[in-house]
Amino acid sequence: MSIRDLTSMAEAQGLQRKEINERLKKLQNDVSDYCYQCAKCTSGCEAHKLLELEPHKIVALLKKGLIDELVNADVIWTCMSCLKCFERCPQKVAPVEILYALKNLAVANGKQIPGQYTAILQSVLSLGLIQDIQTVTTKENITIKRDDLGLPLLSKPTDSATFQTAIMKLAIEKI
């Protein structure tokens, strides 16, 4: 659903906005208050042309306190995390970090996570890595395993039970 549809009747949520600003401060970025809508972020945004992400509008909506609407919009999941907006913001606002905060909030609120994120999460929990395929196919269609190449054993958590417990403890934590 587009953000415009969601925000037409919306009311500001001050408390959640404060929470996000607190988080941004902890991560040493400046808060949305300082944004003066120069749209330098959007002019360089890699996801803008292809997926219509407009970071300066995201910041404006956050400034207005329309958090629920942002959290429910699909567009927050289109960021490529190229970090150009973080690099170039004259006010050090880092829209990419705002998008991470919104996505984290969506997950914490039990929203359905799009794409393969759940699979990646499960893989990290069970293997400690995002994947453990260890085989590749060459142009000549030959399958080669890591062992065949004389490479040392893959480094991954050996005590996976302790590792999982630690990660699960953090999974419910917020910044």
Added chain:
Amino acid sequence: MKKYGLYPGCLMPTEQYSYELSLRETLPLLDVELVDIPDFSCCGEPLKSVNKMMTIYLSARNLALAEKHNLDLLVPCPMCHLALSECKRILTGNEEIHEKITATLESEHLKYTGKTNLFHTVDLLYDVIGVDEIKKHVKTPFKELKTAVHYGCHLIRPTDVGRPVNAENPQKIEAILKAIGLKPIDYAQKLDCCGAPLLVNHPETSLTKTGQKLQAVQNQGFELFVDVCPWCHKMFDSRQTKAGETVATKLQVPVVYLTQLLGVALGADIEKLGFNLNQSPIEKLLLK
């Protein structure tokens, strides 16, 4: 001999073998020893959208493991390099997060102090070893091929977190390539993203991004495309044909890792640099 722990991350040791092979083959020629450390996990960067606290923990955990072995780390993946650098920055600046992370690390019998220095392939070669030293070791220089360089977003941005290369005009890889005889030339799309971070939830668009950049490179007549990131390489090399379909072009750009080229120039055994694993048309190169 300088000694570094190798933090391989997830992608390089599970599929991007030409990077790992060429690193392990080439760096010893420049007097660098890589030490394998067991027990590493994902750096956490791919989970930033899900829960950033988890990202910080995973990074801190890997840094603590390096501390246990008393080694600085070589982190060949820019994504991992950013996650680990950012973790160090946040834990230095925020006590509350620091406490939470330290408490959880204890359950894994680990301790984080933040003393580990991080290096990526590029700053290890350019800043630690140095271009002059590399020049001294060159055995078979390349012919002056017109070369396009791709750094990868996470290697150059954001400056505030502390990156190994300048954000708006990176030139370190170019300097290394010149030292081995190649002719790197800047192009308008140099700082563009490869699209890989979108693989997770917008795979089509992510390939379009790759296709657009490679198409521009091909149209400008580059003979070679060099990268230093396993994610970017996965897009530009492994998925080049598919990326071409999204922009309706037959792409034929030879894509190689910087370390593969360096290996050739420094006289390493070509069989051991993983060229057989590159999917892009690198045969075009070998004829030159």
